Amino acid sequence: MAAYVKTGMGRAGAQHTSDANVEETKALVLQHVSNIKGVKVISESEGQGSREIMYIINISDDNGKTYEYHVNLWGEVTLFR
Numbered sequence: 001m002a003a004y005v006k007t008g009m010g011r012a013g014a015q016h017t018s019d020a021n022v023e024e025t026k027a028l029v030l031q032h033v034s035n036i037k038g039v040k041v042i043s044e045s046e047g048q049g050s051r052e053i054m055y056i057i058n059i060s061d062d063n064g065k066t067y068e069y070h071v072n073l074w075g076e077v078t079l080f081r
Helices: 022-032
Strands: 005-009 015-018 040-048 053-060 066-071 077-079
Touching (some): 022 040, 022 053, 022 077
Antiparallel strands (some): 005 015, 053 066, 066 077
């Protein structure tokens, strides 16, 4: 992962930097949902989590269902809704 994002003070007061960017987080989410047919990314944005910056990736499937995934700076993918 190439780009660095400075996030300020993190856990236990330590400085944290991210080596994730939006394109790589989209790839992580698409890998995470690879068993769903017809998945496409609707939107991506950067948001503020409780303690750090996170990426928000919205996807939809062939049936029109939409899902929102949050990816934190350490690459953890979580289904939000």
